[in-house]
Amino acid sequence: MATEDSPDYVAAQWMARIDRSALTQEEQDALNRWVSADIRHKGAFLRAQAVWQATNKARALHAPYPARVAHVPRSSSRRAFLGSAVAASVGLFVIASKTGEARTQYTTLKNILHCRQTPEKQLILDCYSHVDDYSELTRIVYGRCLVAGSQRTVKTSRLRFVINGSLLMYKDANYEIGLVMDGHASLKGQHPSEYKTLSAGEQITRTAAGQLHFSYLDAEALARLSAWTKGQVSLDTQTISEASDIFNRYNQKQLVPSFRLADYRLSGMFDLNRPDVFALAVKTVLGGKIHEDGQHIYLE
Amino acid sequence: MLADQERSYWLAKHIVPNEHLVRAWLARFPDIEADDIIQEGYVVISEADISRVFNPIGYFHTICRNLVLKHYRRAQIVSVTAIADILNDTLADQTPSIEETLDARAELQFLDQIIQNLPETCRNVFICRKINGSPQKQCARELGLSENSVEKQLARALALIAKSYGQRDMPQRKTTGPTRGNRRFS
Numbered sequence: 001m002a003t004e005d006s007p008d009y010v011a012a013q014w015m016a017r018i019d020r021s022a023l024t025q026e027e028q029d030a031l032n033r034w035v036s037a038d039i040r041h042k043g044a045f046l047r048a049q050a051v052w053q054a055t056n057k058a059r060a061l062h063a064p065y066p067a068r069v070a071h072v073p074r075s076s077s078r079r080a081f082l083g084s085a086v087a088a089s090v091g092l093f094v095i096a097s098k099t100g101e102a103r104t105q106y107t108t109l110k111n112i113l114h115c116r117q118t119p120e121k122q123l124i125l126d127c128y129s130h131v132d133d134y135s136e137l138t139r140i141v142y143g144r145c146l147v148a149g150s151q152r153t154v155k156t157s158r159l160r161f162v163i164n165g166s167l168l169m170y171k172d173a174n175y176e177i178g179l180v181m182d183g184h185a186s187l188k189g190q191h192p193s194e195y196k197t198l199s200a201g202e203q204i205t206r207t208a209a210g211q212l213h214f215s216y217l218d219a220e221a222l223a224r225l226s227a228w229t230k231g232q233v234s235l236d237t238q239t240i241s242e243a244s245d246i247f248n249r250y251n252q253k254q255l256v257p258s259f260r261l262a263d264y265r266l267s268g269m270f271d272l273n274r275p276d277v278f279a280l281a282v283k284t285v286l287g288g289k290i291h292e293d294g295q296h297i298y299l300e
Numbered sequence: 301m302l303a304d305q306e307r308s309y310w311l312a313k314h315i316v317p318n319e320h321l322v323r324a325w326l327a328r329f330p331d332i333e334a335d336d337i338i339q340e341g342y343v344v345i346s347e348a349d350i351s352r353v354f355n356p357i358g359y360f361h362t363i364c365r366n367l368v369l370k371h372y373r374r375a376q377i378v379s380v381t382a383i384a385d386i387l388n389d390t391l392a393d394q395t396p397s398i399e400e401t402l403d404a405r406a407e408l409q410f411l412d413q414i415i416q417n418l419p420e421t422c423r424n425v426f427i428c429r430k431i432n433g434s435p436q437k438q439c440a441r442e443l444g445l446s447e448n449s450v451e452k453q454l455a456r457a458l459a460l461i462a463k464s465y466g467q468r469d470m471p472q473r474k475t476t477g478p479t480r481g482n483r484r485f486s
Contacts, residue, residue: 016455043339053312
């Protein structure tokens with residue numbers, strides 16, 4: 001922020017110089033030249049003046065020191081409380097689950113579900129997913145979920161892992177995928193003695209034909225693939241059409257891009273639950289109009 | 301001086317102590333240089349009619365937000381990197397509210413802390429000049445330094461304090477967060 005040639009530092013030098021004694025005409029001209037050379041210089045100088053002014057308060061420290069007040073943590077705001085209440089009610093509304101002694105079934109529709117978490121276990125389901133959760137085992141029936149834990153078994157029909165960290169699992173009719181997000185995961189083979197250890201960024205894909213593919217993803221790709229766990233979508237040059245499909249999976253109100261806009265590519269981070277904000281961003285950058293009815297947002 | 305005393309005082313009172321709220325928001329745009337936006341923001345706000353500004357830091361946030369949007373438009377990019385946040389006007393709590401700003405006592409406490417963290421010579425010069433109120437020449441005599449050295453150390457102190465104001469982030473604020481956007485995206 002303030003290296004020796006940064007505008008902030010140069011501005012601070014001018015302030016100290018002005019404080020020492022009146023500037024000569026030559027110095028005043030030099031200051032004016034520097035300030036007019038770049039709007040950032042002008043801003044840095046204004047800021048330095050304001051900081052100088054703000055530090056005048058330090059004189060109060062010269063007087064008997066004011067009584068310090070013990071810090072009282074803020075109580076939860078009403079807004080935060082309402083936010084939690086809404087989140088909880090959404091969870092109850094959309095989750096069809098039945099709990100037995102041995103397992104808990106979790107099913108999601110257009111929502112992301114953060115299951116009850118303990119220090120030993122974390123489970124987050126993406127939309128349209130189904131997971132059976134046992135005391136020491138998590139089984140993905142379909143969809144996508146993030147499982148974190150220590151010495152926990154996570155499996156699909158054909159892949160079986162023991163994780164020490166977190167694992168992103170995906171399963172549909174054609175593929176079963178395990179991606180290590182953090183820590184390690186041991187992929188079990190057909191015999192108990194056969195296993196392969198995967199570390200963060202390593203991914204295994206199993207096709208319906210039984211072929212296995214190993215690949216490696218960098219930290220940026222991992223962050224993008226796990227953005228949904230935080231209620232975000234990280235677009236990386238997807239078309240508006242593809243982006244709309246993603247939003248439409250999570251929201252009742254459906255985005256409908258026009259042919260003109262459908263093939264434009266986008267990148268950026270968006271709130272998964274705010275297709276209206278995404279539409280506004282598209283409108284602002286690419287131009288066009290937004291029409292809405294009760295069920296749709298038309299991007300034209 | 302480019303700004304009159306009164307305007308500087310207004311900036312010192314309302315913007316400097318709360319600038320970190322806007323910087324925290326700016327941190328979500330990896331392709332934006334926060335310092336550039338903040339500096340330009342100071343220029344814009346210093347030229348504005350501040351007499352009717354009800355929420356100064358909220359106003360400053362709006363200025364910076366528009367500058368970020370201007371940056372993206374100027375760049376003529378098809379990418380809409382994080383523009384969702386900029387456009388999210390519908391959120392009532394998007395801008396830091398008056399309640400988010402700091403009271404005078406917390407302000408003094410913060411200033412005390414950053415003075416204590418200054419390097420020794422720098423701190424001594426700052427205390428002599430700004431707390432004891434002695435002119436630089438007298439500080440030089442009292443501290444056994446040259447006048448040039450005092451000026452240099454004072455500039456250094458000011459730059460470090462300015463930096464601390466920008467990086468200020470009190471732990472209790474993290475739990476409530478200055479904006480909804482920050483809570484969700486940072």
